[in-house]
Amino acid sequence: MESADGGRGRDGGGQRRSPLDVIMSQIRRKRPSTSDRKPALGRFLSRTSERTGIPEDGGEWEGREQREHGSAEVEQDAGWGRVCVFLQRLGKKADSSSLSLAHCDLTATDLLELATLLHFLPRLEEVDVSWNELIGGCLDALTSHLHHVGGIRALRLCSCRLNAGDITALGEALGCVPLLEILDLSWNGSVGGGVGGLQGLLGKLRPPLREIHLVACQLTAADAAALGGALSALPRLSVLDVSCNPQLSQEVDGSVGGFGELAASLSHAASLTTLRLQACGLTTGCLHDLGGSLRCLPAVRQLDLSCNKGLSGGLDLLTPHLAHLTHLESLHLHLCCLTHTDLEALIQALPSLTALAELDVSSNEEAGGVVHPLVSALPLTQMKRLPLNSCSLTEASFTALALAVPFLRSVDVSWCKVVGGRLPLLLDALQPSVVLELRLSSCELTTDDLRHLAVASGRGRLSSLRVLDLSYNGSAGDAGWSALFAAGGLGSLEDLDLSLRPSTSASCSAWLPALLGALPRLPALTRLAAQRWALGPRERRQLSNCVRKRDVLLQWDPDVGDAAAAAASSCESTNQESPEE
Secondary structure, three states, X not given: OHHHXXXXXXXXXXXXXXXXXXXXXXXXXXXXXXXHOOOHHHHHHHHHHHHHOOOOOHHHHHHHHHHHHHHHHHHHHXXXXXXXXXXXXXXXXXXXXXXXXXXXOOOHHHHHHHHHHHHHOOOOOEEEXXXXXXXXXXXXXXXXXXXXXXXXXXXXXXXXXXXXXXXXXXXXXXXHOOOOOEEEOOOOOOOOOOOOOHHHHHOOOOOOOOEEEOOOOOOOHHHHHHHHHHHOOOOOOOEEEOOOOOOOOOOEOOEOOHHHHHHHHHHHOOOOOEXXXXXXXXXXXXXXXXXXXXXXXXXXXXXXXXXXXXXXXXXXXXHHHHHHOOOOOEEEOOOOOOOHHHHHHHHHHHHHXXXXXXXXXXXXXXXXXXXXXXXXXXXXXXXXXXXXXXXXXXXXXXXXXXOOHHHOOEEEOOOOHHHOOOHHHHHHHOOOOOOOEEEOOOOOOOHHHHHHHHHXXXXXXXXXXXXXXXXXXXXXXXXXXXXXXXXXXXXXXXXXXXXXXXXXOEEOOOOHHHHHHHHHHOOOOOEEEOOOEEOOHHHHHHHHHHHHHHOOEEEOOOOOOOHHHHHHHHHHXXXXXXXOO
């Protein structure tokens, strides 16, 4: 009986239990029985394995792997946090595949800190530290860590004041980035001419490289020869830009020398699509060397020979070979002092360039006299750009240009005085869904011209326009400016330039209200240039507040009303009067 009563008491049948008893009872039930526990020897071995790091069974080994993996993830997350903090300090956003730090005023200390963060960016593909001149001379702090980011495909180091030691360090590190496709060292004057600098780097470039940019690097004829020697090892090279290197074609011992070797080596670059030789001091002899290689470059789409005045009178040495460039889309001959004979030779070659969509012969005065045959020889239906600024257009040539205007995305007749008073002829030819740029700088536009422009805008003929350049047209009256801004129809406009010549100044009070009223109807506007227009203090505040709300870049003179400031601006901008400059 007692045992029965006791049993009922434990089960709660006869005696009431406290909450603490209930909890303790549940804990006792969950305890493993003695038979389920490990024997003493097993417990001893378990403790031994924990101390020595030897796993007792597979389960514990897997657990340890998971712990280590978790620890690695924590470390990676912490490293990514450091990367984010570093970039945030420089006003940049973190991106695991792209590192863009151009124009960040990086110091040598910043570069070293960046280098220590690279191993937290294993998926990095693009690195751009251009326009940071303070990192010159210490690039090895970065290159010595490039093995952490072996997947880099683009490396840009423009204008960093790199010296020969930096180029050598970069060359030694190229083996760590075998997938590199784009290398840009432009605007580093010490790249060229140095012993063991560029010439040592070129020998270490890998076959995947697709683009080499060496603009304004003070390249010499010896560098040109070394570059030519490296081309055979770069079967995928598609872009070669060595512009703004005037010594590249310098004669050596009475011969063209290095450039001749580079031109001959182009025959090994069958994949080349873009060749830029702007402002390289090319001569007619260079054209002869270059022409011989064009038959081996069937893939070329862009050829830029601009700003080489030494080509004058010798273009016929190149034009017969242009027929081999069956895919040529863009040909630039800007500011080459082309003669009438040069232009005639070019016109004869144009019919064979069936893929041509862009031809730039601007800043060649003789071009103004051959516009009609030039336009007749072009494949007009596919033409997108035909700039004729600074070409001394005549009435007849301006009329001939109107035949090409309906197909062009960009129309540039700046610095052509014949446009003034004849703008309707151009406006009537514009196609609203085609033209994106209209540049009429220094065209002596009249008030009536601006009124015609306003009518065209109001009718939707400029609805797709993104760039409108009306600078240096102070001859137009206030009524014209007011009519233009009141007309509307410029909803796609992104860039508007109304600036006056450096030597002039005028008040804009009469048409400023129309401009302020138009700004809300220009949702895409990002830049407004109104230099040398005089504003009162109240008007300046109105315009400044209006563009600040829209985050529009406003370019104007801080004290344009002051005659002394205007005079100083004129002195500083004397060269701007010449379109060639």
